[in-house]
Amino acid sequence: MHEWALAEAVVETVLKEAGKENLKEIVRVKVMVGELQQIELDVFNFAMENILQQGGGALSMEKISLEVDKCVLRCKVCGEDWYYSDSLQDLSEEDSEAIHFVPEVAHVYVRCPRCGSPDFEITSGRGVWIDYIEGEK
């Protein structure tokens, strides 16, 4: 249930941004969940729902759509691009759980499949973020 902390961040941010934009109504919110963090979507949705019940203002669950962003890594040494899902097969449950909490820990456990370097960029699929907020003023 550490997902709760991230869900709280998302809800607070949507409400804050909607406030800034003077939105009377929130029509649709698209939340992106990076694959790297292996967020449990049920747990994340459950957390958002609970937080919204405690006072979500203009926001309610049916306005929110979640989408998982595939995680791609790029080696800074040899230029190789690869999917995290391919590396994930070789990770112990413990190691992928560590990445679940702090995604950058991937540099500890994952290596470039071509040259073995830990020096890679996370080009997509990192973290949890808000893609857009649609609303009416």
Place this chain on the structure above:
Amino acid sequence: MHEWALAEAVVETVLKEAGKENLKEIVRVKVMVGELQQIELDVFNFAMENILQQGGGALSMEKISLEVDKCVLRCKVCGEDWYYSDSLQDLSEEDSEAIHFVPEVAHVYVRCPRCGSPDFEITSGRGVWIDYIEGEK
């Protein structure tokens, strides 16, 4: 004349990329020069010309167009965006020369005009780079 080293990097890169792409003829090359580095364009052109005379293969000066990219800075603390050209007025010649050699040294001499922080991003106008190479195969 430290511009020579950067001109050399540009020429070598264009020739290498043209080789990779199997270009028989280079039609047009657009080189961007970030304002932050206060490159002397005459000196830079003179250096490229000299380097090309020593063997530029498919590349010659009339194919190259230079464009200066305005330098914008963004404060990571307060979010302010501003032009480097506005900060430049307050810099001594010595300090702006240091930035000419190593652009990141801007963090030593430049401060956010709103909050005074040295913690800003260079959102545009850093360095010298190749925007595109047009050619015929």
Place this chain on the structure above:
Amino acid sequence: MMDPRLNVINKRFQNVKKIIAVSGGKGGIGKSQTAASLALCLAKHNYRTGLLDLDFCGPSTHVILGVEGIYPEEEKGIVPPKFNGISFMSITYYTGNNPSPLRGSEISNAIIEILAITRWEDLDFLIIDMPPGTGDPVLDVIRLIKRVEFLLVTTPSRVAQEVLKRELKVLNELGITVIGILENMKTKKGSQVASELLNLGVPFLGSIDF
């Protein structure tokens, strides 16, 4: 688009009374030793104390304190486990003893993640052990933890004091509260901290022998 984590960090420190970052430009001057001893000492005096190790490249406080076999609880985030009365948070829970070759932007991202998900209980003091330098960790702590105060460590070495002077200049410029300067590893009688440093208006807190 916007990073939602930035909007909960202040909330996470809501119930923490005082936040002290133990810093000092150079490495190996006793920052971690000071941070760990300070936390232990505060906990012994019954202050509710937390210790956060932000030296992701060379985490040391778990070695100094002898922390082993504990792990955070998941509870609407993660709750740092207690060790000798200290709520202790370190990236080593997730990296083990493996090398962590992280670039600065990644360290910054990991710091933001940890600040956003860690739920400190009510604390009188949170001590932060900083890595050497004035790179991402120092800049992020200043940027993200508005109430942070700095405790600066130095040694009699000229190199260490040169580096500290630079850090102090930045902190002064930004109006950050500096609690004071601690001289560590003193080998001769009398303080060797340059008057130049002390003239910058920061209290001198005393010396610790080598």
Place this chain on the structure above:
Amino acid sequence: MMDPRLNVINKRFQNVKKIIAVSGGKGGIGKSQTAASLALCLAKHNYRTGLLDLDFCGPSTHVILGVEGIYPEEEKGIVPPKFNGISFMSITYYTGNNPSPLRGSEISNAIIEILAITRWEDLDFLIIDMPPGTGDPVLDVIRLIKRVEFLLVTTPSRVAQEVLKRELKVLNELGITVIGILENMKTKKGSQVASELLNLGVPFLGSIDF
């Protein structure tokens, strides 16, 4: 698009025979002292020697060597000036004694710039003084200077050796040549470098007393 600087870096080291990065996970263990002494010693033995200080946050070799009043020449790039026979390059030519609060990505960018514009003359040895940690500078030196070899420094301290072990693991994994480990600041008789470290197949180079 592509960064042109990356295509000239190898050329800049064309006439340099051996490149040695003095590193070791922790700060304050004597890396800069070692790098500066090694460079001085090589120069005295008439080897053509260069010294490059890549510790942009806490540059120290100019203080250790007492470098003052010299500045690079501009000549199709920049040519490091000589000091006591050493071709000496440091960011302090451009920062002076001012604080340099650079983030990791900026340090990386500045390192690339300096590697791309510095024209070393014919050298037998180029010694690189590294900052603590395995962040951007170590990763960039490994990535950009293919022939680099590492000289690792440690102290008898357990914390220092823990951090060094992590760095050594990464270097081994990447197949980087490690010349050996130097024990600095020894206080007791006999080496205190853990057999664990030496079992990793790296030569032990000896000890220097505190």
